[in-house]
Amino acid sequence: MTAKLTRAVRCTAAVLAVIAVGAGATACDSSSGSTSSKAGGWSGLQGGSQEKAQAAGDSMKNVKKMAEKGSRTDAVNLASTASTASTTGAESKRCHTGELTFNWGGPHGGAPDMQADYQQMATVRLANSGNRTCTLHGFPGVRLISTTGETWDLPRSSDKPSTMTLSPGDDTSMVSMNILPLPNAMKGPKPFKVSQVLITPPDETTHVTLKWPYGGAVLDQSGATRPGTFVNPIGIG
Known part of the structure; x- marks a missing residue:
């Protein structure tokens, strides 16, 4: 029971980390405690080959880079000037x-x-x-x-x-x-x-x-x- 609870906590933390950067949905493998991309990144990949996994990973990195490139969470239209x-x-x-x-x-x-x-x-x-x-x-x-x-x-x-x-x-x-x-x-x-x-x-x-x-x-x-x-x-x- 303790081992399962520990894996669930790790999985939840991983999912929240992905959501925080708006990278998309993930799924948790309860038997291993790992996370896997249901969406397959922005490449729409399916399957589990090493090449597809690498492409999905690269796509996810691109999403994070695009997000980090720019945004502040200012109000809709503060008196910016x-x-x-x-x-x-x-x-x-x-x-x-x-x-x-x-x-x-x-x-x-x-x-x-x-x-x-x-x-x-x-x-x-x-x-x-x-x-x-x-x-x-x-x-x-x-x-x-x-x-x-x-x-x-x-x-x-x-x-x-x-x-x-x-x-x-x-x-x-x-x-x-x-x-x-x-x-x-x-x-x-x-x-x-x-x-x-x-x-x-x-x-x-x-x-x-x-x-x-x-x-x-x-x-x-x-x-x-x-x-x-x-x-x-x-x-x-």
């Missing part, structure tokens, strides 16, 4: 939500491959639809809403923001999100099927709601400390 926006001049120049239009697509109009087994990028181009020149600086707030009504406030990357200046009509800025798709063939990990995306520009309190146009699902890491899905600061589009 409070020191800048605190001055009267910065406040008067800031782009307001109502002065911007939001359209899916990056510099080259690319769309994320939602069946890929590696990190993708989804981008929203911002255009100044007002009649004055304004600036954007910092992180947007991004909230994903699933087809079942669940919400996920994306954490921020570790990238440093820079100031973007938009003249009337300019569309040279964008919101970019690194996302970790969950291919249809991948069984085990929980999918987050995105239906809508709420975007709040830096230092604003009102948002726009965009319909998610790409289908598929992302790996549900909404409770992870360093998920592979996160938002970057406003950048050049």
Whole structure:
């Protein structure tokens, strides 16, 4: 009885360690106390050959690297530029939500491959639809809403923001999100099927709601400390 209890504790600790980095689901072999990947990593591997096990291990390492590459668990849209926006001049120049239009697509109009087994990028181009020149600086707030009504406030990357200046009509800025798709063939990990995306520009309190146009699902890491899905600061589009 004692030996079985000890193995169960070791197994539970191993599973929690995997979940903490959002690496996917695992299963425990109660007879040996070891953990094995039900999903086979992001390569969708099946079977137990040494080559497949090595590939699964490499895939899992890639997931951890992608997650560690960037995310802080800041709130949805803290005043990321409070020191800048605190001055009267910065406040008067800031782009307001109502002065911007939001359209899916990056510099080259690319769309994320939602069946890929590696990190993708989804981008929203911002255009100044007002009649004055304004600036954007910092992180947007991004909230994903699933087809079942669940919400996920994306954490921020570790990238440093820079100031973007938009003249009337300019569309040279964008919101970019690194996302970790969950291919249809991948069984085990929980999918987050995105239906809508709420975007709040830096230092604003009102948002726009965009319909998610790409289908598929992302790996549900909404409770992870360093998920592979996160938002970057406003950048050049």
